[in-house]
Amino acid sequence: MNKINLYVKLIMLFVYLHPEKDAGNMKILFNQKFLLHNADSEAEGSYRLSMFKKCADSDVNGESYIELVHPKDYIEQIRNQCLNSEKIAEINLTPDSWEAAKTAVGLAVRASENGDFAAIRPPGHHAGRASSMGFCLFNNIAIAAQKLAEEGKKVFIFDFDAHHGNGTQEIFYQEDRVMYCSIHQMFSFPHTGLPHETGFGKGKGFTANLPLSIACDDEQFLKAVDKAIEIGHNFEPDVVAISAGFDGYYKDRMMNMDISLKAYYECGFRLGKAFSNVFAVLEGGYHEDIFQCVRDFVEGINVGSRPIRDRFNHEMSIG
Numbered sequence: 001m002n003k004i005n006l007y008v009k010l011i012m013l014f015v016y017l018h019p020e021k022d023a024g025n026m027k028i029l030f031n032q033k034f035l036l037h038n039a040d041s042e043a044e045g046s047y048r049l050s051m052f053k054k055c056a057d058s059d060v061n062g063e064s065y066i067e068l069v070h071p072k073d074y075i076e077q078i079r080n081q082c083l084n085s086e087k088i089a090e091i092n093l094t095p096d097s098w099e100a101a102k103t104a105v106g107l108a109v110r111a112s113e114n115g116d117f118a119a120i121r122p123p124g125h126h127a128g129r130a131s132s133m134g135f136c137l138f139n140n141i142a143i144a145a146q147k148l149a150e151e152g153k154k155v156f157i158f159d160f161d162a163h164h165g166n167g168t169q170e171i172f173y174q175e176d177r178v179m180y181c182s183i184h185q186m187f188s189f190p191h192t193g194l195p196h197e198t199g200f201g202k203g204k205g206f207t208a209n210l211p212l213s214i215a216c217d218d219e220q221f222l223k224a225v226d227k228a229i230e231i232g233h234n235f236e237p238d239v240v241a242i243s244a245g246f247d248g249y250y251k252d253r254m255m256n257m258d259i260s261l262k263a264y265y266e267c268g269f270r271l272g273k274a275f276s277n278v279f280a281v282l283e284g285g286y287h288e289d290i291f292q293c294v295r296d297f298v299e300g301i302n303v304g305s306r307p308i309r310d311r312f313n314h315e316m317s318i319g
Contacts (some may be wrong), residue, residue, distance in 0.1 A: 005077050026278070027057050028052070028116070028295075029119065030052045030056075030119045030214065031057050031103050033103050034046070034104070037094070037099075037121055037229065038097065038122070038135075039090065039096075041298060051291035059103065060110050061101065062108070062110065062197060062287065067106055068143050068146040068147055069139055070127075071144075074077075074130040078101070078137050082094065089136060090139065091122065091135055092217070101140050104118070105138055105143055110282060111144070114279070116280075117298050120282050121282075123283045123284055124136075124140035124142070124167070125139060125165030127142075131167070133167065134308065135139065140281050141159075141241055142157075142172070144281065145172075154177055154178075155179070155238070156235050156240045157178060157181065157241045158181050158182075158201045158242050159180065159239070160182075160221075160245060160248070161247060161284050163189055163245065163284060164182050165180070165193075166190045168180055168184070171195065174200050174202060175204045176205040176206050181228045182209050182243075183210045183225070183228060183254065185211070186211035186213060188255065193209040195209050195210075195211065211226055214256045216258065217257075218259060227276045239279070240271065240275040240279075242278060244283060244297060245282075245284035246262070246282075246290055246295070246297075251287040262296075265299060267297060268298060268299065268302075269300035269303055269304035271304065272301040272304025274301065280297070282294065
C-alpha cells in the first residue's frame, strides 16, 4: 500500500471512530395542543399537522417570551379574544387557541436553543408587533430571534414561505443585528416584499426580498435559495433561523408554485452545508403533505451538516 492510500485510509478510520463529529441532529418538535386550535378550518386547520401525531410531545409554555416582541396590551387582547372565542385573522379562536399559541412560542424558542424544527400552529410570520393577520397571532420566529439578539447574537432569518412574512419584516425593519431575507410568490397576499424594501435607519440593507414568479419550479426556487445563502454569508450570522413555509409545494391549495419534495430536501441540504447553527419554525403550507415536506427538509439539513465519511476518491487511486 503506498503512502497516499495509507494516509486516506487513516483519515477515513479517524472519521468513523469519532461519530461525535457528526453535527447534523435536527429534531422535530410538536405538541398535540396544536391539533385543538382552529381544528375544523379548511384553510389553516388541524389537518395540516395530523401526521405529526407520531412525534413525541414537547411542551414549553412560551408566555414569558412573548413580551420580547409584542406589547403587554396586545398580548392581553389576544388572550381575551381566545378565551371569549372571537374571530380574528381568519381564525375561529377558542381557549385551546391560547394554549396552542403559548406552546408555539415556547417550541420556537426551544428549537432556537437546540437547532431543532418546531412544527407548530398557529403560524407567525404575518403577525406584527401589535397586529394579527393571516392566521398569525404571535410572531414565533421573531420572538426566538429577538431572544438570541438580546443574548448578543447576530441572527439571519431566511423565510421561504410562498407568502411574504410582512410581520417579521416590520419587526426588524430598523434593526441591524437581525437580518430578514424572504423568497416568496410575487403579486400575492399580503402584497409586500418588493425588492426595494431593504430596511430603514440603522436597519438599511438588512432586509432582502427575492420575489418569485407564479408557477416557480424547483430550479428557480433553488437559485433563490442559493442567493439567500449568499446574502446570509455576507451578514456573517451566529444563528440562522428558518421560517419554513411549504405553501410553495405543488399540491398547495392557496398558492401557485410548483416545488417538489426533492427541492425541499435540497434546500435543507444546502442550508446544512452552508451554516453550522440552524433552527426552523413552521409557517404555512395548506395541503396534506406537510409532514413529508418537513421530514425531507430536516433530512436535508442533517445530511448537509455532517462531514462526508468517505473522503477517498477512487478515480485517483494509485497502486
